[in-house]
Amino acid sequence: MTILVDQNTRVICQGMTGWAGTHYSAAMMEYGTRIVGGVTPGKGGTYHLNLPVFDQVAEAMKETGANASMIFVPPENAAAAMIEAIEAGMPLIVALTERVPVQDMLRVRAALKQSSTVLVGPNSQGILSPGVCKIGVMATGSERKGHVGILSRSASLTxxxxxQVSAAGLGQSTTVGIGGDAIHGLSMRDCMELFLADQDTRGVIAIGEIGGSEEQELAEFLAGIKPDIPVVGLVVGRYAPTERRMGHAGAFAQSAASDAGNKINALKDAGVIIAKSPHLVGETIREAMAAAA
Structure with missing residues (x-):
């Protein structure tokens, strides 16, 4: 099994006719993802990449049976695209756009509360289930099918x-880039719950970084349920100064509570095995899963 996506996932791309939408849609189609159309207002009735283009998400869903949307829309219009998909009843949205204005994301969050839509992102690297479905911009070539779930706030470390997991002979069930912007949809805790409910996931890696409190919320959840599969954690930014933005919008330690050390301690206390270094994550999960077998 996988989480969020499977062989029945039918994807539309909001913003498919732009450069990024075109490039990554073509790459996903080559990977085997079932992309069934695109949405670009004003271009409905045309074709792009030999796929139909629609003016509205609701129309695209009706005509193609799409049950997932990926968003390659510029930041100033990305929230409107997300809200349109939410209001159309799209089950899954993967928003790749980075630096969506915070005020706009507050409107998106309010729309989500009235829906059953799962939003991954914005500023997500996407979702990848090896050999099954890829939505987003994750590099492929080193992935392989296996039983390790990966959830991450960091694109490059993903x-x-x-x-590393593939080299350790384990492979992945699903990898999810939850998004690096300060306000986003699916949280680390939400994603962990999905992995723990998946019978095919036998170990989980959680990659965190400075900023926010998601790692602490994940730690509180894990401490309460004490999962019976190993969880390995990596939190980067140990030496990052506070009150200085590092990289993207979410990597910002506003206080000691949101620095790497505090997050690492919280996860340790919850029973998470902390990888000593980024280059040891694969070996750490291999050893943890062998010990749990």
Missing amino acids: SEVIA
Whole structure:
């Protein structure tokens, strides 16, 4: 099994006719993802990448049976695209756009509360279930089918950890880039719950970073349920100064509570096995799963 996506996932791309939408849609189609159309207002009735283009998400869903949308829309219009998909009843939205204005994301969050939509992102690297479905911009080539779930706030480290897990002979069930912006949809805790409910996931890697309190919320959840599969954690930014933005919008330690050390301690106390270094994540999960077998 996988989480969020499977062989029946039918994807539309909001913003498919732009450069990024075109490039990554083509790559996903080559990977085997079932992309069934695109949405670009004003271009309905045309074709792009030999796929139909629609003016509205609701129309695209009706005509194609789409049950997932990926968003390659510029930041100033990305929230409107997300809200349109939410209001159309889209089950899954993966928003790749980075730096969506915070005020706009507050409107998206309010729309989500009235729906059953799962939003991954914005500023997500996407979702990848090896050999089944890829939505987003994750690099492929080192992934392989297996039983390790990966959830991550960091795009670059995701690719590194996928390669390490594959090299350790384990492979991945699903990898989810939850998004690096300060306000986003699916949280680390939400994603962990999905992995723990998946019978095919036998170990989980959680990659965190400075900023916010998601790691602490994840730690509180894990401490309460004490999962019977190993969870390995990596939190980067140990030496990042407070009150200085590091990289993207979410990597911002506003206080000691949101720095790497505090997050690491919270996860340790919850029973998470902390990888000593980014290059040891694969070996750490291999050892943890062998010990739990």
